[in-house]
Amino acid sequence: MSNLWQRYSSLLVLAGVGLVALMLSIYIVPEGEQAVVLRTGEPVGTVNTINGTKGAGLYLRIPFVDTVRRVDKRVLDLEMTDEEVLSQDQQRLLVNAYARFRIVNPVRMVERAGTTEGVRTALEPILNSVLRQELGRRTFQAMLTAERGSALAVVRTNLDRQARQYGAEVIDVQIKRTDLPDGAPLQSAFQRMETDREREARTIRAQGSRDARIIRAEADAQAARIYADAFGKDADFYDFYRAMQSYDATFAATDENGQPKSESNIILSPDNEYLRQFRGRR
Incomplete structure (x- = not known):
């Protein structure tokens, strides 16, 4: 009985050890x-x-x-908050950017960074450096246009090249906010932008005035050619037409703006040359 119990006890111990090992x-x-x-x-x-x-x-x-x-197999974020960057036009900018990456070579990541936090720690100064370098080639105004997209594409390419050393792949880089620091630099930038816009508006108005003078001169020249052609084809009709225009402007009850004229009297001799069209041409 004792031997049987010892045998069962040994089997239970072996089963327990096997279960723990499993x-x-x-x-x-x-x-x-x-x-x-x-x-x-x-x-x-x-x-x-x-x-x-x-x-x-x-x-x-x-x-x-x-x-x-x-x-981690998911897409991870790398944040860069309110870093100061100097643009090409010597503007100090506060840039808030982020990058998204994922681990595509976990063996290399474990060997060179240890953990995903190690990858973040390694990539953060690289993102900062690449962003400073790329934005330093562009003006502040350029970062408000479509040129911003091409700049971020270059940043993503350069950051991805460095991230591959840690087994990571950079999927995207975006700038959440680009702003000027508060205080005198910001106010100075606003004044400079306002001056630039006023200068641009004056240039546009000057060009519009020049174009208007050119159009008016061309219209006057064309009208003169039409009058000259009309006079050359039928001098009597041209003289009659111009006389009727003169009568209309002189004796009309309203002026050219449609306003009533002040009451006045005009006394002319019946044989006045001005009234010859009323008598028929002589």
Whole structure:
């Protein structure tokens, strides 16, 4: 009886040890994570990577020998808040930017950065430097136009080149806000922008006035040609037409603006040359 109990006790102990070993051997990789298996500090396998063949699920490892390092598979953010940048036109700008990246090579990330926070720590000064360098080639006004998009594309390319060293891929770089510092520089910039806009408005008005004079001169010349052509074709009709215009302007009850004329009397001799069209041409 005693031997039977000892046998059962041994089996229970072995079963317990086996269960504990199995629990220590099993690890689960969810869909939002990727894993790197390290054996004595060296990577020996990966699970659920972006370009890998093993997907998420349940896996086995050698207890006390293999270590599993978990790496976020989702898109991560890198924030850069209110950094001062000097533009090409010597404007001090406060830039609030961010980048989005993901880990595409977890083995390299584990070897060179350790964790995703290590990647952030490594990329933050690089983003700062690349952004300063690129915005320093452009004016503040250019950053308010479509040129801003091309500048950010260059920043993303340069930052992605550096991020590959840490197993990361930069997906996007955006500027949330570009502003001038408060105080005298901001007020000075506003005054300079206002002066530039006033100068531009004066230039546009001068060009419009010049174009108006040209159009008016061309219209007067064309009218003179028409009158000359009309006089050359029928001098009598031209003389009659001009006389009727003169009579209308002289004897009309209203002026050219449609306002009533002041009452006045005009006394002319019946044989006055001005009235010859009323008598018929002689």
